[in-house]
Every structure is written in C-alpha cells, then in structure tokens.
Amino acid sequence: MSGRALVTGASSGIGAAIAREYARRGVPLILSARRVDRLEALAQELRGQIEVDVIAADLSSPDAPKALCEEIERRGLAVRILVNNAGYGVPGRYLKNDWKTHADFLQVMIGAVSELTWRLLPSIRAQGDGRILNVSSFAALMPAADGQTLYAPVKAFLVRFSEALSLENADRGVHATALCPGFTWSEFHDVTGTRDMMNRLPKRMWLQADDVARAGIDGVERGKTIVVPGLFYKTLYCLVRHLPDAWALKLMARNSSKIRRT
Structure with missing residues (x-):
C-alpha cells in the first residue's frame, strides 16, 4: 500500500486511538492537531x-485546511486515507453562546472537513484503494436533542457526506464511512465541562476508544457506509429506526429534560 493516513484531531481520544490502530496495521501516518506537544509524544x-509526520493545524481558522495540504505537498507526502476526526462540542442551548463560538465550531466540523476532503480527494482517488473515515456520532442517527442545536446536525451532515462520497468515488476504489460512536471514554466531556454528569450514566453506555477505532477502520475497509460500534448502540439504533418520528422526538424531549435537571 502506498500513501499515508492523515488523522486530524490526533492528539487524544478517538483520533489518537485511530492513529495507534493504523500504526499497528503498518500504515504510515500524518498526525495533525493544535497541540504539537501531544502530537510529538x-x-x-x-x-x-x-513513519510518522507531525503537522500542527488549528482547523477553526479558515486558512488552515489549505495550509495543511500545502505542507503535506511540500514534504512530498501522498495521502491515501483521510480521517476527519477533529471536533468538539459546544454545550448549552443555541443562544447561550456568542456567534463567534458557533462560527468556529462550524468551521472545524463542516468547513474544514469539506475543504480537506476536496483538496485531498484527487490523491485519495489516485491510490486505487483510498479511504475516507469521517468520525460522526450516534447523535447523528437520533432525533434532535435539546442542547445539541448544532452538534447533532453537523454530525448528521457527516453521515450524508460519507454516503455521497461513497457513491461518487466507488469507481476508483474509494470507500467512505461515517463512524457513529456513542459515549466514548476520552477528554471530550472534560473539555465541554460535562464529565460529572456523564459519569452518572450506566457503564453499558460507554465505549473504549480503541474499540471504536478498530470498528471504524474495519468498517471502512469493508466498504460500510455507516458504522455503529457496540452492541448497546446497535440495538438502540435498530429500535429508533422503527419508531414513528413523533414518538422518537417526544422520547428525546423527555430525556433531554432529565439531563438538564441533572
């Protein structure tokens, strides 16, 4: 196999786990994130x-995707696998945060993902067995939740984006997959300040980052468009898909209220 795997948001959590799994499989890497010290470690x-290259990038900057791709080209590297993992959550209802907070979030979660994919797709297609792994969320497959005004919708975008990329690029051997994990042990909830609340959830709802990484990589290699790791979430996904939309939305509304009260 030629070409490298570019993993964004590789400094911790699922991104770091994906990098470790690709390394275990012998795939050379390009690691990118804001925290260079974490990347270097x-x-x-x-x-x-x-072989591993490290390139720092803050994808909340509109100039970052182009600069990252130019640096990859300057170093003479080719990308065969793109892992769009960089992301975070903005807790609270829509009007709780200023627009700059939301704009930065949308740039990282949609703008950067779209541009990086567009810029790197020619290289990915040229490899003959290219892969695109978009780290979405189980939230993308559920009805909208109070307090997830942008998070769930942008993760749902990644699902549809992956489906379209799969259809458009199948003729060149490219597989695109949306990885949709539920709650996963990482720094995510520390960053959003919701760790104490999340710790009250049943243990069966928690996934390990290593397991999520393996499921995502196995899924994209098999050409699966959507991957839901974990038996608990697979079962829940099947149940929700067969509920009438109105029932599912009422169920989500009731549980959202419980979380806010907690």
Missing part, C-alpha cells in the same frame, strides 16, 4: 512501528 511512541 504520540509520534515518538509510534515511530518504532511506522
């Missing part, structure tokens, strides 16, 4: 297995 850990 991970790169040092993995360089005994594969």
Whole structure:
C-alpha cells in the first residue's frame, strides 16, 4: 500500500486511538492537531512501528485546511486515507453562546472537513484503494436533542457526506464511512465541562476508544457506509429506526429534560 493516513484531531481520544490502530496495521501516518506537544509524544511512541509526520493545524481558522495540504505537498507526502476526526462540542442551548463560538465550531466540523476532503480527494482517488473515515456520532442517527442545536446536525451532515462520497468515488476504489460512536471514554466531556454528569450514566453506555477505532477502520475497509460500534448502540439504533418520528422526538424531549435537571 502506498500513501499515508492523515488523522486530524490526533492528539487524544478517538483520533489518537485511530492513529495507534493504523500504526499497528503498518500504515504510515500524518498526525495533525493544535497541540504539537501531544502530537510529538504520540509520534515518538509510534515511530518504532511506522513513519510518522507531525503537522500542527488549528482547523477553526479558515486558512488552515489549505495550509495543511500545502505542507503535506511540500514534504512530498501522498495521502491515501483521510480521517476527519477533529471536533468538539459546544454545550448549552443555541443562544447561550456568542456567534463567534458557533462560527468556529462550524468551521472545524463542516468547513474544514469539506475543504480537506476536496483538496485531498484527487490523491485519495489516485491510490486505487483510498479511504475516507469521517468520525460522526450516534447523535447523528437520533432525533434532535435539546442542547445539541448544532452538534447533532453537523454530525448528521457527516453521515450524508460519507454516503455521497461513497457513491461518487466507488469507481476508483474509494470507500467512505461515517463512524457513529456513542459515549466514548476520552477528554471530550472534560473539555465541554460535562464529565460529572456523564459519569452518572450506566457503564453499558460507554465505549473504549480503541474499540471504536478498530470498528471504524474495519468498517471502512469493508466498504460500510455507516458504522455503529457496540452492541448497546446497535440495538438502540435498530429500535429508533422503527419508531414513528413523533414518538422518537417526544422520547428525546423527555430525556433531554432529565439531563438538564441533572
């Protein structure tokens, strides 16, 4: 296999787990995130297995995707696998935060993902067995929730985006997959300030980042468009898909209220 796997948001959580899994499979890496110290530590850990390049990027900047791709080209590297993992959550209802907070969020979650994919797709197609793994969320497959005004919709975009990319690029051997994990142990909830609340959830609802990474990579290699890791979430997804929309929305509204009260 030629070409590298570019993993955005690789400094921690699911992104770091995906990088480790690709390294275990012998795939050379390009790691990108804002926190260079974290990236360098991970790169040092993995360089005994594969070649690793580190490129810092803050994808909330509109100029970052182009600059990242230009640096990849300057270093003479080719991308065969793109993992759009960089992301975070903005807790609270829509009007709680200022517009700059929402604009930065949309740039990272939609703008950067779309532009990186557009810029790197020619290289991915040229490899003959290219892969695009978009890290979405189980929230994308559920009815909208109070307090997830933008998070769930942008994650749903990644699902439809992956489906369209799969259809458009199948003739060149490219597989695109939306990875839709539920609650996963990582720094995500520490960053959003919801760790105490999340710790009250049943253990069966929590996934390990390593398991999520393996499920996503296995899924994109098999050409699956949507991957839902974990038996609990697979079962829940099947149930929700067969509920009438009005019932599902009422169920989500009731549970959203419980979370807010907590």
